[in-house]
Amino acid sequence: MDASQVYRDLRVLSARPSEADEAKAPHRLFGYLDGAESCSAARWAEDAKTALAECAAEGRLPIFVGGTGLYMRTLLEGIAPVPEIDAQIRAHVRALAVREAYAALSQEDPAAAARLSPNDTTRVARALEVVRSTGRTLADWQQDKEGGIGDQIQLIPLILLPPRDWLYARCDTRFVQMMDAGLDEVAALLARGLDADLPVMRAIGVPELADHLAGHLSRDAALAAAQMATRNYAKRQFTWFRNQPPPQWPRITNQLDVAIIDELAILLRDQALT
Numbered sequence: 001m002d003a004s005q006v007y008r009d010l011r012v013l014s015a016r017p018s019e020a021d022e023a024k025a026p027h028r029l030f031g032y033l034d035g036a037e038s039c040s041a042a043r044w045a046e047d048a049k050t051a052l053a054e055c056a057a058e059g060r061l062p063i064f065v066g067g068t069g070l071y072m073r074t075l076l077e078g079i080a081p082v083p084e085i086d087a088q089i090r091a092h093v094r095a096l097a098v099r100e101a102y103a104a105l106s107q108e109d110p111a112a113a114a115r116l117s118p119n120d121t122t123r124v125a126r127a128l129e130v131v132r133s134t135g136r137t138l139a140d141w142q143q144d145k146e147g148g149i150g151d152q153i154q155l156i157p158l159i160l161l162p163p164r165d166w167l168y169a170r171c172d173t174r175f176v177q178m179m180d181a182g183l184d185e186v187a188a189l190l191a192r193g194l195d196a197d198l199p200v201m202r203a204i205g206v207p208e209l210a211d212h213l214a215g216h217l218s219r220d221a222a223l224a225a226a227q228m229a230t231r232n233y234a235k236r237q238f239t240w241f242r243n244q245p246p247p248q249w250p251r252i253t254n255q256l257d258v259a260i261i262d263e264l265a266i267l268l269r270d271q272a273l274t
Contacts, residue, residue, distance in 0.1 A: 002014065006029060007031065008035070009188070010203055010206075012182045013182045026060070029044070029048060035192070044074070045147065075148070079145055101121075157250065158252065163255055168231045204226065204229045205226045208229065
């Protein structure tokens, strides 16, 4: 369930499982899309349903893992049936500076503006284009979600929330380890001349390393910027998974070293048996 690991172009920078790890058990929805495509939560949820059906037909137990909460929520709860946005409205909204878009949203959908950060370019634009194109707020549309499978499956959830200092240190160390191979990955992407607005080009690490390759940032500055972007994302991700899923879902807060792996396996087994 990872919005970057779906792209075959980003094995390194998305920290996708290695080929050796993938050889240990069947992996699905990892690296299955070309970077020229734009994967949405709705697209991924449909692909995940197909993968689930295949697992069931093969008698396998599917394990979903990853950190894109929107993907998980869309699969379980469904998605709002928002009509296609008028192309002219979308173009006009997306051309606005985020400050202008947020000011307009504050007038046209104040509840959405109150929920969103004034600097959240993507979500502010989405909320504004929906209310302008459909005459209904995004929150109103979301009352009628459809397509979720949460009530059709037996779900055994487990949320990992390790100590933040430990997590951030591992994020920093990991990016140091992936720096050289990551530069090769970004160079290959740049050579393709892909649209800069594609998700693969905005994935954490890609803009920072692209700036280094273009001569705008030193290697050390690019590394520091990518590490900061990773930590900031980990912080948002941590907060989302701590607060958004149902409170009855188990949350593991220990440091995730080798000693706890057996405990996690036992917990999952016991939940499955009950």
